[in-house]
Amino acid sequence: MNAVSSFFHGIGDRFRALPRWAKIVLAIAAAVIVYLLPIINPPLITTTDSDFGAVLFLCALYALVAIGLNIVIGYAGLLDLGYIGFFAIGAFTVGVLGSAHAKLPLLLCIPIAMVVTLVSGIVLGAPTLRVRGDYLAIVTLGFGEIVRLILVNADSLTGGSRGISNIPTPPNLDLFGIPHLVWDGFVAKVDLSNQTRFLQFGVTDSIPYYWLALTLVFIVLFLDWRMQNSRVGRAWEATREDEDAAELMGVPTFRFKLLAFATGAAIGGLSGALFATKQQFINPDNFTILYSVLFVAMVVVGGQGNRWGVVVAAALLTWAPEKFRFLADARFLLFGLALMALAIFRPQGLMPPRRSVRAKKADEVAPDQIDAEGVARA
């Protein structure tokens, strides 16, 4: 398992060592490949039993969720087991305002959904973030379930267990078509009969939704990076390390915890909104508490606090059950096993944030230095 993290950190190190122009070129190339994945349909990676574009959309969607939850769990150290609640609120806000009770356009619904989840994050967080950490886990768990129960029971608002359909899609551009590749063994051919319209959002083709989700992932990653590399990120980290000491060093810990919780909630709401517009039909069954645990698993497996780690973990944990369909049934069983194994053998996750790795490196380097100087002195 160590190999996993050193592999990824090795890539990171190589990348950092490159000159600036090379970095930019490589990053753009990588981004283009990721965007084109559903067009390229790479053999081995592509899923044969389910629509690859739809699978990729889910990967990107859950990556977004994982980034948001990583702020809460990884940065601020708050175990939130009710993240699905925010996801659900986001989705249903879009459903209610875009279809059930009004016909607002999606691009207006999404920011409203984020504000609504942000506010619900504050409303839930303000009273509960003062209680002990392990209590928070249970309270949030309860919250996630309350949200679902309300969705089921508040018939007139949410359509009850029937749910909401005809959720608006993003505006279409429809500029041109992009033909997919088909593979004969490892030989690629262009399949002109199978084209993705750029940008046509509809039920038949998930790929434009994938592009939308992926773009949001990149934007949120960028903002996440900016948050973390600032006073805000340091305050989160200090609070996680030692809340009392942080407070005594002038960190208003409660305020920062609330900020993390609410920011996470808003990103959860954004993801939920995205989910709603892609599905175009939602009902409370889409938001069971199982998903909360799935999301936590993504963050823990990815290495709490490592944004690329949780993105990779989210994508892998979403893709694997689709690729290996025989796993799909046992998916939650396997997640449970993975959580247990990780807690016992590798609590920092498969790809812990650089920090811990940097520490190890310092441990390794320090003796060398002494040696060198010892020789020099002699």
Place this chain on the structure above:
Amino acid sequence: MDLLLNHFWEFTITGLAFGAVYALIALGYTLVYGVLRLINFAHSEVFMWGSFASVWVLTALGASKASGVGVVGFLVIGFAAAMVTSALVALGLEFVAYRPLRKRNSPPLIALISAIGASFVLSEAMGLRDKPFKWFGLDTDLASYVGRPREASPLPLNIDTVRLFRVFDYRVSNIDLIVLGSAIVMMVILDQFVKRSRLGRGIRAVAQDPEAAALMGVNRDRVIRLTFVIGGAMAGAAAMMYLLKIGVTRYNAGFLLGVKAFTAAVLGGIGNLRGALLGGFVLGVAESYGSAIFGSNWKDVVAFTLLVIILLFRPTGLLGESLGKARA
């Protein structure tokens, strides 16, 4: 509101019966929390496995055909099967999911994550129980045990509801009486055990001050095992009572009950045994009244809202925390 006032005693006694189930499960949370400072998230699955154990044992013994005195015998067997199984599952859980972490001095959050993982494994294993049997082609022979693993399994015991006596306007049934009576018996036994026996004192000592207890020669690992066994057995008893009341169990029956029982434990003051009992009954009754007032759909929402409110205004619960200090 009218509904509540007109059937006040019915809702109260039903609430108390469910409260007894919550209380017994809450004991497990509170015991483990008191000794380990750990929320045993998988405790709800311990309960769920106990409920299946009694369903299976009673199915195997053909309990559904019994009547009269036979039913009483099967009832006792059902309790025994559930309690033994739950105790064993709890013990195994401690061994697999928690002991390795204790040896590594993992932080509480990691222990909680392991607990969540264990909870999923236990409940999904039950939900997928047909799979291994399918591989061996046994699923048809054992259909009454493994068939339809995601559906509800009924308790194969026919107990006619007999209304025994009136409490004001409500006629208490034999089932209410069995549930409440057995809960009270369990609680008294546990109370006396923790108060009087040497092992019970060990539990209190470890809860109060692990290091001092170790110096006094208390074997911490043994005490921890014991708390899991006791908590498991109580959950098993609760499982049988739940089956009597509800009639069926499912692979995911533990989840909701677990969160509620935890609420009960927090409500009474986690780590405090008598608090857990009080919390259980208060929660059961509150929930019952809540469902009368807002409609039964909102019953679960009432419980969770109560949890949030308690944590806000009295995070140490009604009786305060501490297993060591509470006399029980």
Place this chain on the structure above:
Amino acid sequence: MPDTTPGTTPGSTPDPEQHDTAKETRGTRVDDDTVLGPDTEATPDTSVDISVEEVADLPKGKMLEVEDVTLRFGGVTALDGVSFHINTGEILGLIGPNGAGKTTCFNVMTGVYQPTSGGVRFMGEPLGKRQKFQITKLGIARTFQNIRLFHNMTALENVLVGADAHHSTGMFSALLRLPKHHAEESEGMDRAYELLKFMGLDKRADELARNLPYGDQRRLEIARALATNPKLLCLDEPAAGFNPAEKARLMELIQSIRDQGYTVLLIEHDMKLVMGVTDRIVVLEFGKKIAEGLPAEIQDNPAVIAAYLGVDEDAS
């Protein structure tokens, strides 16, 4: 090293014999400027200017007043009607046997505990029910008897967190990279490096706090506290676990911190050492103040002698 540090008070130079033995035990040390392996003590550079405006021109007089503070934990009376004050610009020693209530006194002053009765005034204003971080922002910073660094953050980041106490960059400034963010980041960086250099930790800025040698961790705590630009710096046994020579050097460092304009409250067990560095001393025993005065007075105070009788100086 004391003999190379400018600006220290001559009277406080420690016993030269102690110093020499220390040098011998650290036989590997060649040059004070070489940063060696983990167990080598780095060299503070007290010539670095660490003074800040906020602290420079404070009015003379009482900076902090502890007024008749009583604090009970259930049956234990940890502080019993304690009153004393700290003058601007002085080093006040707070001494007393184990369990006397010294740390508890710090905890009351920094808002960790609310006193059962009585109160604390800072710069003339009652602290009241202010929260811990608000008190820090008012200008009281502290270190901890048991080191409480942010262990998985680097030395630099630890100090930056301290410096952030007087910053106000929030989510929006950070997200939009507003000028405020840049200004405060570079101010924080400068301040942090200045303090790390002063404490002799600049070469270890990028190491994780938990990998630092023990002595460096203690000094890092001081640097982190100083980064908050405190008017009053409270040090809780900063030299605990040090050998006599290290202790003496730290005391010099504390004096040079004072010389740069900071007011210092120092808890230390070692009577002899405290006598050398402090301007005044307050003695606690069993939660009560039993004496207050100049070091020379305290030394001859029979109550203090009685309190310390049998309490050897090895208490640290």
